[in-house]
Amino acid sequence: MSAGQNFYITTPIYYVNDKPHIGHAYTSLACDVLARFKRMDGYNVHFLTGTDEHGQKVEQSAEKAGIDPQKFTDNVSQNFRDLAKAMNFSNDDFIRTTEERHKEACQAIWNKLVETGDIYLGAYAGWYAIRDEAFYTETELVDGPNGNKIAPTGAEVEWLEEPSYFFKLSAWEDKLLELYESNPDFIAPKSRRNEVLSFVKGGLKDLSVSRTTFSWGVPVPNDDDHIMYVWLDALTNYLTAAGYPDMEKQSFKDFWPASLHMVGKDILRFHAVYWPAFLMAADIPLPERVFAHGWWTNEGQKISKSLGNVIDPLDLIEKYGLDQTRYFLMREVPFGNDGDFAHEAMVGRMNTDLANDIGNLCQRVMSMIFKNCDAQFPEFGDFTDEDKALMTMADEALVKTRDLINQQSFHKALEAIWAVVGEANRYVDAQAPWALRKTDIDRMKTVLYVLADTIRKLGLLIRPFMPESADKMLDLLQVSENSRDFSAYGEVLKSGVAIEKPVGIFPRFVDEEADA
RNA sequence: GGGCCUGUAGCUCAGCUGGUUAGAGCAGUCCGCUCAUAACGGAUUGGUCGGCGGUUCAAGUCCGCCCGGGCCUACCA
Numbered sequence: 001m002s003a004g005q006n007f008y009i010t011t012p013i014y015y016v017n018d019k020p021h022i023g024h025a026y027t028s029l030a031c032d033v034l035a036r037f038k039r040m041d042g043y044n045v046h047f048l049t050g051t052d053e054h055g056q057k058v059e060q061s062a063e064k065a066g067i068d069p070q071k072f073t074d075n076v077s078q079n080f081r082d083l084a085k086a087m088n089f090s091n092d093d094f095i096r097t098t099e100e101r102h103k104e105a106c107q108a109i110w111n112k113l114v115e116t117g118d119i120y121l122g123a124y125a126g127w128y129a130i131r132d133e134a135f136y137t138e139t140e141l142v143d144g145p146n147g148n149k150i151a152p153t154g155a156e157v158e159w160l161e162e163p164s165y166f167f168k169l170s171a172w173e174d175k176l177l178e179l180y181e182s183n184p185d186f187i188a189p190k191s192r193r194n195e196v197l198s199f200v201k202g203g204l205k206d207l208s209v210s211r212t213t214f215s216w217g218v219p220v221p222n223d224d225d226h227i228m229y230v231w232l233d234a235l236t237n238y239l240t241a242a243g244y245p246d247m248e249k250q251s252f253k254d255f256w257p258a259s260l261h262m263v264g265k266d267i268l269r270f271h272a273v274y275w276p277a278f279l280m281a282a283d284i285p286l287p288e289r290v291f292a293h294g295w296w297t298n299e300g301q302k303i304s305k306s307l308g309n310v311i312d313p314l315d316l317i318e319k320y321g322l323d324q325t326r327y328f329l330m331r332e333v334p335f336g337n338d339g340d341f342a343h344e345a346m347v348g349r350m351n352t353d354l355a356n357d358i359g360n361l362c363q364r365v366m367s368m369i370f371k372n373c374d375a376q377f378p379e380f381g382d383f384t385d386e387d388k389a390l391m392t393m394a395d396e397a398l399v400k401t402r403d404l405i406n407q408q409s410f411h412k413a414l415e416a417i418w419a420v421v422g423e424a425n426r427y428v429d430a431q432a433p434w435a436l437r438k439t440d441i442d443r444m445k446t447v448l449y450v451l452a453d454t455i456r457k458l459g460l461l462i463r464p465f466m467p468e469s470a471d472k473m474l475d476l477l478q479v480s481e482n483s484r485d486f487s488a489y490g491e492v493l494k495s496g497v498a499i500e501k502p503v504g505i506f507p508r509f510v511d512e513e514a515d516a
Numbered sequence: 517g518g519g520c521c522u523g524u525a526g527c528u529c530a531g532c533u534g535g536u537u538a539g540a541g542c543a544g545u546c547c548g549c550u551c552a553u554a555a556c557g558g559a560u561u562g563g564u565c566g567g568c569g570g571u572u573c574a575a576g577u578c579c580g581c582c583c584g585g586g587c588c589u590a591c592c593a
Binding site: 012013014015016017018052055057124126135169191192194195196197198199201202204205207208209229230231234264265266267269270273274332333334338340345348351352355356357359360361362363364365366367368371372415425426428429430432433434435437502504505506507508 | 518519520521527528529541542543548549550551552553555556557558586587588589590591592593
């Protein structure tokens with residue numbers, strides 16, 4: 001495998017105590033689009049997702065359900081596999097932190113960090129609320145009536161100390177700043193990078209990385225009282241899936257360091273600060289980039305369980321369709337910003353961009369070919385300047401799209417693709433093949449040929465975003481399986497190939513309430 | 517409290533290092549076309565660029581203040 005041709009992309013591992021929601025779907029979708037694009041562009045891609053299955057909450061939930069934690073996580077982890085299937089995600093692996101391979105990786109990196117002196121045994125002291133089973137920082141507390149301290153939740157807290165292993169995060173401050181400085185693209189988008197920078201500049205404290213108060217986790221090597229706590233365990237999954245601790249393994253050589261960790265903005269710090277610190281300490285190469293995307297609101301409202309307005313991606317798929325949902329999520333909001341999911345906006349995108357613009361373009365062109373060219377791709381004559389302009393634009397769209405995808409500017413990539421769609425529709429109008437049918441049949445054929453081939457390119461361009469719909473388009477165009485990647489972009493349709501009667505690709509959404 | 521970002525047409529947003537009559541998409545209005553999923557194309561209405569003051573030959577674009585909105589400020593995934 002030649003260097004540089006490998007691409008390793010990861011989603012966070014999702015905490016199984018949650019039900020899959022739009023946020024999970026969104027993160028993975030972005031990775032899926034990227035993974036599919038890179039595959040079509042000839043890369044050897046490894047796309048990883050999975051579930052985070054350790055922790056006190058999981059232990060408790062299992063207990064409440066009256067089953068052992070492993071059984072419990074087997075069940076809930078399945079929800080995330082189901083989501084991946086329903087969303088048509090093309091992940092190459094699905095990791096679970098309860099797997100043996102992961103335990104090995106965690107303990108290996110732990111041992112390494114002990115060896116380098118970056119993990120030491122100390123005591124974790126803090127204000128603990130028994131009721132909440134959580135520690136609070138000094139600044140979060142308010143003074144209670146009798147001089148005692150009260151947590152923001154209203155629970156009483158007490159000063160508690162427990163033995164804990166610590167990671168020497170404080171020792172890595174300068175190295176981290178150096179990293180950000182010399183790799184300006186390590187954290188994206190820019191605004192998030194600024195936040196991380198100011199956070200690190202504010203000084204770093206050592207990080208507690210073990211717990212003794214519960215047992216559902218990876219055991220700390222040589223100390224049965226402790227389990228590894230949260231982030232060291234969770235983050236290490238990215239290494240596990242590449243084959244760590246066997247750094248000589250082919251998969252590790254191919255895919256580590258990761259090309260991109262995609263995360264939600266809430267967990268950026270763990271990926272942009274703790275993770276590179278762990279890796280530097282363990283003398284393991286760093287991932288190339290961490291991208292933090294934003295959150296969705298629901299019809300302008302903040303989404304929360306208590307409000308009961310959580311968006312279930314399965315509901316969206318059922319209501320609007322899979323590819324329509326995928327398109328909306330990638331198109332509606334500048335990737336990196338927060339966005340709003342609104343029914344009206346969804347229907348707008350679905351009907352305007354998909355049904356009217358690209359769907360209808362495909363339909364009108366293929367229908368004309370089917371009816372006026374003996375149901376086969378026509379012969380073509382010399383190309384006019386107008387023909388060449390459209391063809392050139394379609395060719396350049398791949399270059400633009402590739403560039404934008406590499407920046408995770410999914411919305412702009414789609415915008416660039418749709419610029420071609422618009423141009424193609426204008427070209428249809430300007431050339432008016434229905435008029436040429438009566439005056440210059442050869443010219444009509446050339447026009448329809450140019451259009452059909454443009455649609456083929458559009459089909460390839462939208463394929464990472466809407467794989468099923470794109471394949472339907474490419475089916476209509478009789479494009480063979482092995483011509484459905486970007487190496488085939490410059491190929492052309494063969495005149496004389498027979499086509500089927502075209503069928504619509506993107507249906508319009510009709511509001512049911514409109515009839516009532 | 518400290519730090520960062522942001523306020524541009526009805527809506528969502530572009531406007532790089534200051535420089536011609538401030539742009540796009542959607543919505544609205546008018547016109548054209550009739551191949552097509554009544555879809556497509558053209559034209560057009562609409563903005564004191566949050567407010568006040570300043571720097572400058574020139575500010576949406578820089579500075580100060582004020583008003584409004586958001587985010588970060590460590591061990592909860």
